[in-house]
Amino acid sequence: MIPRYARPEAVAIWSPETKYKIWFEIEAHAADAMADLGVIPKESAKAIWAGGKDAIWNPDRIDEIERVTKHDVIAFLTHVAEVVGPEARFLHQGMTSSDVLDTTLSVQMARVTDLLIEDVDLLLAALKKRAFEHKFTPTVGRSHGIHAEPTTFGLKLAGHYAEFQRAKERLAMAKFEIATCAISGAVGTFANVDPRVEEYVAEKMGLTVEPVSTQVIPRDRHAAWFSALAVVASSIERLAVEIRHLQRTEVLEAEEAFDPGQKGSSAMPHKRNPILTENLTGLARLVRSAVVPALENVALWHERDISHSSVERGIAPDASIHLDFALRRLAGVVERLVIYPENMLKNLDRLGGLVHSQRVMLALTQKDSSREEAYAAVQGNAMKVWRGEGKFIDFLKADPFVSTHLTDAELDALFNNDYHFKHVDTIFRRVFGEQSA
Amino acid sequence: MIPRYARPEAVAIWSPETKYKIWFEIEAHAADAMADLGVIPKESAKAIWAGGKDAIWNPDRIDEIERVTKHDVIAFLTHVAEVVGPEARFLHQGMTSSDVLDTTLSVQMARVTDLLIEDVDLLLAALKKRAFEHKFTPTVGRSHGIHAEPTTFGLKLAGHYAEFQRAKERLAMAKFEIATCAISGAVGTFANVDPRVEEYVAEKMGLTVEPVSTQVIPRDRHAAWFSALAVVASSIERLAVEIRHLQRTEVLEAEEAFDPGQKGSSAMPHKRNPILTENLTGLARLVRSAVVPALENVALWHERDISHSSVERGIAPDASIHLDFALRRLAGVVERLVIYPENMLKNLDRLGGLVHSQRVMLALTQKDSSREEAYAAVQGNAMKVWRGEGKFIDFLKADPFVSTHLTDAELDALFNNDYHFKHVDTIFRRVFGEQSA
C-alpha cells in the first residue's frame, strides 16, 4: 500500500487495531451464542464482553506471542486471556482459526465496499452537476481520435455517469457476494460448534450465513469482488484518459484545476500537466493487478491450503485503499475541472465543417443520388480539406455533382450543430431519470 | 480457438454465417422501424425481408469486397445489395457500423451465455446426484494437504455445488450486463436515426436499450462479462484440482473413468492419469487470460477507438467456446467419476485416529484441564504418531496426564467418525433446499 494514495478512512478498516477488534467481537458473539445453547457458562460470556468490549488489543504484544506460537489466532487468544482473565478459556470452543480470520476478512471487505460506494456517489454527484452545466455545450465527438460529428460535453459526461452507475451496482453486488460468515469448524462440518452459533454471529456482524464452507469461505467470492473492483478501476481509467486527451496542448478543451503555487515542471515554468488523471491511470493499473492473483487463489487444495493468505494480506488492503483514493481524487477532478467551451467550438470548426459530411451524404441520397455516388462525392471534397486546400462548404458548393442535387442554401442548412442535439433530452432522461426534464 | 476444445454449438454462435445473419436481422428490423416512422418506404422494408430472410450470406464474397473497401460493414451492405436488390439502399440509414457490430456482439455474447448456463445446469445435476450418493461416505478432510478431521465425500461435492450455483448467478448477471442494443449513430447522438429505432431493434433481438452510447457500447460491460467467465473458470479449476489430488497414487480415493482401449502413456503401460481434469486446469488458465485484455479495452479514446476490436475477435469466441467445453467436460467427469469409499476409509484411518485430536483436546478441557495443558498433552502424543512410533489411541491411554482425566472407554468413544456428520443434513438443506430432507 502506497501511503500517498491512501485515505485514513480506508486505511483504518485494514489496521491491526480494527482487525483485532473484529476478532474479539466475533469470538465474543460466538461465546454469547454458545452460552445460550448451554455450551459455556452464561456468566463467562458476559465476563468476556465486560473485560474486552472497550479493550484496545495490543498488536505488538500479539506479535511477540506469535513469535513463539507461530500461530496468529492462538497468539491473540493468549493476549485476550491476559486482558480478560481466565474466562477467556471459553472462547473459540470448537472453532477454528479460519472461522475468525475469514469472517473478519468478510467484514473488512464489506465495510470498505461501503466506502467505495460512498465514493462513487460523490463522483456521480460531480458528474451529474457538470453534465447538466454543459448539457448543450457543443463539442466534437471523436472516433479513432479523429473528428467525427458534433456532440455535447454534457453527453460525454452523461456516458461516464451511466458507467459509474453500473460501477455502483457492481460494488453492491460484490459486497453481497463477499459478506458471508463461516463458523463451521476445522473442515466445515460443525463437528464441535453448532450451526446456530454461525447464524447468531452472522446476524450480529451484518453478514449472511455461508451455506457450506470447508475450513474457509470459498475464494470464488473474493475473486468476484476483486474483479468488480478491477472493472471499476478501468472505468476510472476511461474518464481519466478522456480528461488527459482534452488537456493536450493542441486540444485544450478542459484542464485539471491548477493551484496557485503549483509547479508543473522543475525545468519548464510554462507547464500545466494533467498529473491527477495521469496518476489515476496508473492507480487503475495497480487496482487491476489484484485480479490475477485473486483468481489464482480460488483453487485451494482440498478443504483449504493457506497460499491465499499472503496474497490477500497484500491485495485486499492495497486494491481497496487505492481504489477509494482514486474515486475520491476523480470526484475532485471532475468537480473542479476547468472547461473551455470556446476551445471546444474552435476545435469543432477546425476543419471547416467536415464533421457534417454524413449529413451532406444523406441529403444527397434523399435527392436520389445512390449511396455510392454520394459517398464518393463527399469523400472527394473532404480529402481536399484534409490536404489543407480550403474549406469544405466551398468545395461542396463548387462541385458540379453536389450542386445539381443541393442548392447553396440547402448546403448551408446542413452545417448546423443543433441538428445533432435534438435527442439530448431523451438521453438525459434515460440516464438521470425524469428530474432532468 | 483450439478446435479440440470446442463444441459445435458454441462454435456456431461465433461463425461468420451466424454473424452475418444477425447483421442482416438488425439492419432489417431497423428498416422496419424506420418504415414505421416514415423515414423509408414500407414496401422497401418488406422487400428487404423478403429477399434476405432466408439468404445465406457468403463470407468469401464479403471478404473479397472488403479487400477493396477496407471496411467490413460497407462490404456486407454491398453484398446485401447484390442479393436483395436495390431496395438495400434503404438499409443502414443514419446508422454507423458500430451500431451493427456492437449489437451483434451483444447478441452473440448473450446467446453463448445461455449455453454456459445450460452447461452449469448439467454440472449441477451431476454434482447433486453424486453428492447425495455419497452424502454419508466418510472421508478425511484436509487442510494444507494434511489430514484434518473427518468429513463426507457428499459434503465436499455439496461445496462445489454451491460454488457452481454462484457461477450460474454470475453468468446470469453477466448476460444481463451485456445484453444491450445501441443504434445511436456516429457519436451516440441519434442525429440521423430516431431513438425509437433502437428501442424496436432491442426488443426484436431480445436486448435492452443502452441508455447512452458513444459510437460503441461501453466496454466496462464486456470487461464485467469476461471477469464473470474467469471466476467460473477458476471454480472449474478448483474442482479439477480436487479430483487430480484424489486420484494421486498415494491417495486414490477417486478416479476419472478409464475407457477400454485407452492408453495412459506410450512408455508406461500401467498408467491411468487424470488427463481430463489436468486439461481442465489448463483450460481455466486460457479462459482467465481474457480478463486482462478485456480490462485494457475499457479505456477507449473519446467516443471510441478501435483497439478493442482485434482483441475481441480473439477472446470473445475463445473464452466462451473453451469455457463451454470445459463445463461439459467437467460435468462428464463428475457424472462418471469412479469413487473408492474403501480407500477413503483406509486413508481416514491411516494415522491411527490422529484426526480425532481436537475432540480429545476438547474433552480434556471439559474435564478442567486448561486449554494450554490439553493442547500440549495431545500434541506430544500426536508427534510420536507422526514419527511412526505407534498408534495414537495407545499413546493417549498410556499418557498419565490424559488418563487422569479420561478413561479408556471415554477415549474410545471420542474416536468416532459419525460424531462429525451430525450436521450434514443441515448443510444439505442449506445447499439443496428442503427436498434433500
Add this chain to the structure above:
Amino acid sequence: MIPRYARPEAVAIWSPETKYKIWFEIEAHAADAMADLGVIPKESAKAIWAGGKDAIWNPDRIDEIERVTKHDVIAFLTHVAEVVGPEARFLHQGMTSSDVLDTTLSVQMARVTDLLIEDVDLLLAALKKRAFEHKFTPTVGRSHGIHAEPTTFGLKLAGHYAEFQRAKERLAMAKFEIATCAISGAVGTFANVDPRVEEYVAEKMGLTVEPVSTQVIPRDRHAAWFSALAVVASSIERLAVEIRHLQRTEVLEAEEAFDPGQKGSSAMPHKRNPILTENLTGLARLVRSAVVPALENVALWHERDISHSSVERGIAPDASIHLDFALRRLAGVVERLVIYPENMLKNLDRLGGLVHSQRVMLALTQKDSSREEAYAAVQGNAMKVWRGEGKFIDFLKADPFVSTHLTDAELDALFNNDYHFKHVDTIFRRVFGEQSA
C-alpha cells in the same frame, strides 16, 4: 488464432503437417543414434528414413487413430507403421511421448523466433530510414501530452529504433532459452535411452541439450519466452500509440497512408482513421495475454502434469503468429507513414514560443536572478499565454523584472529551435553507430 492477423509463413510453423514432420525427424534421428549404439538394427534406421523422409503425414488419419488410443504420440507411431512398414517398431524405443512433443515445441518456438527477428529487422530498417530522413525535422517534444521543448522527429524515431534493437536482443535471448532438446525417458533418468541419443538429436535439430529434464523440458524456459514476446508487443504498442496521437485531428503531424478506395467510416465520408496502429494496440494486448498463463504453467506437479498442454496449444501459435503479423504491419506503417513537417512546425509555434520557457529561466539565473525568482517570473508570463491573452515573447519583453535582466535582442535569441538540436548527431551516433556521421 485470428486468421486475419496471421501470415502464412508463421501459420505454417504451427500446422499439423509441420508438427508431424518434426516428430518424424526427431524419432528417425533418434533411431539413427540408437542404431549407432547398437540398440536397434542399422538397416531398420535406414529403412525408416527411406520410407518416411518424403512422406506427408496425414493429420486426419492420426486423429482417427487417436480417437481410439486417446494418445496422440501412439496414434502417430501407429500411422508411421502404416506408411513405413514394420521397421517402425524400432522407433521410440525407451523414449516417452514428451521427448518428442517437447523437443518439437522447442523447434517450433525457435523457428518462429527466427521469423520474429527477421520482422524486427524489417522494422528497424524502416525506422532507420525515416529517422535519417527527419533527423533535423523540428517537432515539439511533449510530456504529459503537454508541449515541453523542441526536439526532432528523427530523434523520436531513433528512440523507437533503440527500443526495437533491444527487442531483437530479447528475442535472440528468448530463442537461446527455449532451443533445447530433451530425450530422457519417462522421468528424465535415461533409464531406457542413452544420453547420447539426446545429444545426437539435439545437434541434428539445431538445439542444445537440456541438462536435466523431468518428463518434460522445464516450463520456466517457456515462460521466459512468452515474457520476451510480451515486452516486444508492448514496444509495438508504444510506437502505435505515438502514431495514433500524431494523427489526431488537432495534431495531424503524421498519418497512416490512406489508400485510394479506402473508406474510413460507413457513415462519415470525411474520415481517415489510424486503424492499423489502433489494431496494433489491440494485438499487443492479445500477445501480452499469453504471459500470465505461461507463468501459471511453470509449477507443474512433480515430474510433470499435463495442464500446460492445452494452454500451449493456444498461446504458443497465437502469441507468435500475431506478433509476427504485428511487427510486419508496423514495419509497413512506418515505411509508408505520411509525415507533415509543416504541421509539426505549426504546432511547435502554437503557443508563441512557450516551449522556450526553460531557456528564458536559465538565462535569467545566469544574470544573477535566483532560481525561484526566475521561475516565478517566467511562469507568471506563461500563464497569461495559456489563458490566451497574447504572445509569450511580448509578455516577457514587457515584464519589468525580465527586462532588467535580458534585453529584447537577448530574449529573441533564446527563441531558437536549433539550440535544441546541437546534440542530435551525438545521439544518432550512439543509436546507429558511426555510419550515421
Add this chain to the structure above:
Amino acid sequence: MIPRYARPEAVAIWSPETKYKIWFEIEAHAADAMADLGVIPKESAKAIWAGGKDAIWNPDRIDEIERVTKHDVIAFLTHVAEVVGPEARFLHQGMTSSDVLDTTLSVQMARVTDLLIEDVDLLLAALKKRAFEHKFTPTVGRSHGIHAEPTTFGLKLAGHYAEFQRAKERLAMAKFEIATCAISGAVGTFANVDPRVEEYVAEKMGLTVEPVSTQVIPRDRHAAWFSALAVVASSIERLAVEIRHLQRTEVLEAEEAFDPGQKGSSAMPHKRNPILTENLTGLARLVRSAVVPALENVALWHERDISHSSVERGIAPDASIHLDFALRRLAGVVERLVIYPENMLKNLDRLGGLVHSQRVMLALTQKDSSREEAYAAVQGNAMKVWRGEGKFIDFLKADPFVSTHLTDAELDALFNNDYHFKHVDTIFRRVFGEQSA
C-alpha cells in the same frame, strides 16, 4: 509491501532516506561534471559535496515543502539549499526531474537485483548440498500425480538447481537491462546539459549510458526486469508446490522443519502443515502480479506521461522485497528440509512394482513380442493391481503370454531400481560440473 514478508536489507534500498541520498549523489556528481565543463564554478561543486556528503535528508521536511510546490524534486532541491546553503542553486542546471528520478530508480533496481542474486546463490548452495546428500536416494518419479518410474531425490533437486541457475542468469540479464543512466534534459535532447555530464554520472553511479532517452528511460527496460522477477517467482512456486506435495499426509516423503513450540492449528493439536511453502506459493502470485502493470507502463504518451509513476511506487519495492524474502525463505526450507528416505522407498514399492511396467514391456519386445501385444499384456496385468487384486510381479509370472517370453528369474531381474540410476552421474556432471564426479 507487507512487512512480515520483508527483510530490512531489501527494505532499506527503497527507503526515502536511501532515495534522497541517491538523489543527492546524482545531483552532486552532475555538478562536478558541470564544473569540469566550466558550466558552474568548481568551488560550488566542492561546497555542495562538503555540505551534503554526510547529510541526512529529512523526508518529513521534504514532504512539507512538497505540499506547497506539488513537485517532489523541487521540494528536495529546496531542502538541499536549506542544508547546503546558497551554492545549491548550481544544482540541477539544465536537468529535469526525471533525470534524477529515473536514474535513481535504475540504481535501486540494480542494487536490489544484486541482493536477489545473492539470495539465489544461497538457495543454489542449499539445493546442491541436499542434492548430493540424496544423489542416490530412490524415490518414485510421478507424472500426472501418478507413479511413473524410479528416480532419485537428488535428481529432483538437481532439476531445481538447474532452474535456479537459469534464474540467476535471468536476474543478471535483468540488471544489465535496467542499469542505465539518463541525464538528457526535458525531452532528451541535452539542450541545456552536456552529454558528458550523463557519461560522468553514469560511471560514478555504476550504470551505463542510456543511448537515447525521451524525458525518461524507456519502460520496456523496466517491463523486462519485472518479467524476469516473475519467472523467478514461478520457479519458486514450482519447488514450493513440490515440497507441499511431498509433505501430504499420504505421501510424507519430506517435511518442512517443525520447531518446538510451534502449533500447526489452534483446533487440531496433531497438525504439521507446510506453511512456509504454502506461503511461498502465495508470494509467487504477488510477485507475478507486477508483470501486467509493468507491461502496461511501456506505452507512455510521446516523450513521457507520468502514469507509470504511481504504479512503480507500488510494484518496484513490493515485487523485489517479496521476492528477496521468498528466495531466502526457500533457501531456509531446503536447508532444513526433513527428508524421509524410508517413506520414499515405501511409496516406491506401494504398487508392487508397477513402476517397472515399461521395462517389462521393453523386455517383451526384445523377445520378439510386438509392441502392441507387449503393451496389452502388461497393461492388462497392471490394471488388476490398480483394482487391488494382488501384486504385479505375481500376475506377470502367472500370465501365459508373458511367461512364454520371460522366465521368472528374468522378470525378477527387471524389478530393480538401480537400473534407473545408471545415468545419474552424467546428469549431475551436466548440472554441477566436473567437481561432482
